[in-house]
Amino acid sequence: LLAALFLLAGLLLAARDAGLPVRISPSLDARLAFQMQRAGVHAPTNAPAPSPELVKLGEALFWDPELSGNRDIACATCHLPTFGGGDGLAVSIGAGGRGLGSLRERASIREFVARNAQPLFNLGHLEWQNRFWDGRVFVDEAGRLHSPASDRLPPGLESTLAAQALFPVTSREEMRGHRGDTDTFGQRNELAMIDDYTLTAIWQGLMQRLLALPGYQALFAAGYPDLDPAQWDVAHAANAIAAYEISAFTFADSPFDRYLAGDRAALSPAARRGALLFYGKAQCAACHSGPLLSDQQFHNLALPQIGEGKGREQPFDLGRARETGNDCDRFAFRTPPLRNVALTAPYMHNGAFATLPDVIRHHLDPATGLRQYDPDRLHPTLELHNGPEQQAAILRWYTPIPTDGLRLTDAEFADLIVFLDALTSPSARHLEHLTPASVPSGLPPGGL
Incomplete structure (x- = not known):
């Protein structure tokens, strides 16, 4: 089914781009299929099942x-x-x-x-x-x-x-x-x-x-x-x-994964509109791309320095630059995957944001987000290094990301959140059963 939608969307949009008359407006599904095809979206490949x-x-x-x-x-x-x-x-x-x-x-x-x-x-x-x-x-x-x-x-x-x-x-x-x-x-x-x-x-x-x-x-x-x-x-x-x-x-039973497998009813209309934004106007897929919803690359998102930092560069954590030695990689961290993202707060490499709306707002204007960061949700003994000097050091190596300066309407913002929630597998919501009753050492499972 999705293959047919890919073909239909491609033909219609190619005809439009060529200036040919197109009397049939592509459906939401057809437009989404085309955008997902351009982003290289497909189901990820599973490793062989272990014994x-x-x-x-x-x-x-x-x-x-x-x-x-x-x-x-x-x-x-x-x-x-x-x-x-x-x-x-x-x-x-x-x-x-x-x-x-x-x-x-x-x-x-x-x-x-x-x-x-x-x-x-x-x-x-x-x-x-x-x-x-x-x-x-x-x-x-x-x-x-x-x-x-x-x-x-x-x-x-x-x-x-x-x-x-x-x-x-x-x-x-x-x-x-x-x-x-x-x-x-x-x-x-x-x-x-x-x-x-x-x-x-x-x-x-x-x-x-x-x-x-x-x-x-x-x-x-x-x-x-x-x-x-x-x-x-x-x-x-x-x-x-x-x-x-x-x-x-x-897990592979999220509405998004079921939609990828051909179940057109798996995504609600709002989730499909959100997906169209994700793969289109909102440019989320510029980084959250491919089967993993991550490009596995490293980006400086102008995030505040939370905590004591890492290594000789304390109080900073230089991220990818600690591995490459390249100044251009300062404060860059890997794009996280997004499956079950609604369950995994707080977000970013330093847990700077408690909610997905906070994350999206920061992506729309990272420099302002850094300068106006509100630390109220942080652990009371966790240090925040976000004065003018620290901000300048982080922004020196910041390169505008595709979402920087993007404007979303309230309705678009809401649809995008609905789509992100549709990346959640129902099976992942309740995992209490995974905690074992005991471990070989006799110590409490999971630690003290």
């Missing part, structure tokens, strides 16, 4: 605080199914924090994690080429994985998603903790004693922890039945975590 046993191992690893230095935080702590695969915070609270979701509090002596926890929805599609807000894990055209670990990246990783899973466990702020820390049981945190850049030693220490537990010995044996236990390494753990994330967080 149930591998998913079960990945589930345990994802939820178990045993993977953190202090045994107090799990992958799930910052990527909760009940918070849209994030944690509901502008920027995350890592090692040393207590509580889950938006109620989580940090230890007074610890920094916030520098960036917003990215949602986990639909991250297993084969079109994905890079990971993290700054793209520091990526695959090149020859299929080779690249990462901050360079040649220390363990062999056998099956995807960029698996490679990504290796790095939060090495970060002191996120999961590993700091020298001198003790764990939940009062024991010395041995992972925190390892030097920061000896990643292999950190990963080996983590595997020693896991394989000392009978529950993980059984899960690894089931997940990798053809391997001798002496061959199990951190790449197998990372592949299992990726398998679980793909199995648990991939």
Whole structure:
């Protein structure tokens, strides 16, 4: 059906552009089909389904605080199914924090994690080429994985998603903790004693922890039945975590996805008008393009500096420039995908906005949005660096984006919001059932 609409829309619009008489006005569906075709929209490609046993191992690893230095935080702590695969915070609270979701509090002596926890929805599609807000894990055209670990990246990783899973466990702020820390049981945190850049030693220490537990010995044996236990390494753990994330967080039943599959009734008239704006006048698809609704490129959107920043450039977080060394990449961050975006607030790399209308308004005039940013919704102990000097530094490297200066009527604005909501899968709205009753370590699933 959509192919026929593509053809009809193309013929009608080509005839109009050629100055030929066109007596039939293209339907909303025909115009939308044409715009979506121009934007390269199609259903994303699924990876092969992992085995149930591998998913079960990945589930345990994802939820178990045993993977953190202090045994107090799990992958799930910052990527909760009940918070849209994030944690509901502008920027995350890592090692040393207590509580889950938006109620989580940090230890007074610890920094916030520098960036917003990215949602986990639909991250297993084969079109994905890079990971993290700054793209520091990526695959090149020859299929080779690249990462901050360079040649220390363990062999056998099956995807960029698996490679990504290796790095939060090495970060002191996120999961590993700091020298001198003790764990939940009062024991010395041995992972925190390892030097920061000896990643292999950190990963080996983590595997020693896991394989000392009978529950993980059984899960690894089931997940990798053809391997001798002496061959199990951190790449197998990372592949299992990726398998679980793909199995648990991939959804294709949103109204938008059903429309792509040929169900014309899946999108309401308002959602179709919003989609026509998204792929047309509003130019959202200039960046949120293709099957992932992301160009996987990096853009400076003139966002305020929230939090302590990252690395030597504190209080700034220079984003992509930290990886490339190119000044033109300062304050640029990867375009986020949009499936289930209505569930994943707060938004942007630093959680600057609590609602989708706020995000859209900022895109219409980023420079003014930066200057007039209202920090009232931020955590009371979270620092905002948004004085004239900081604003000037960010705007120096800002290049106007396609939406800058765009005018939308109230009706168009409302239709655009309706379309963004139509990217939500009903199956993703209630994921409480994903929380396991227990994990092999016996620690609370999801962290303390």
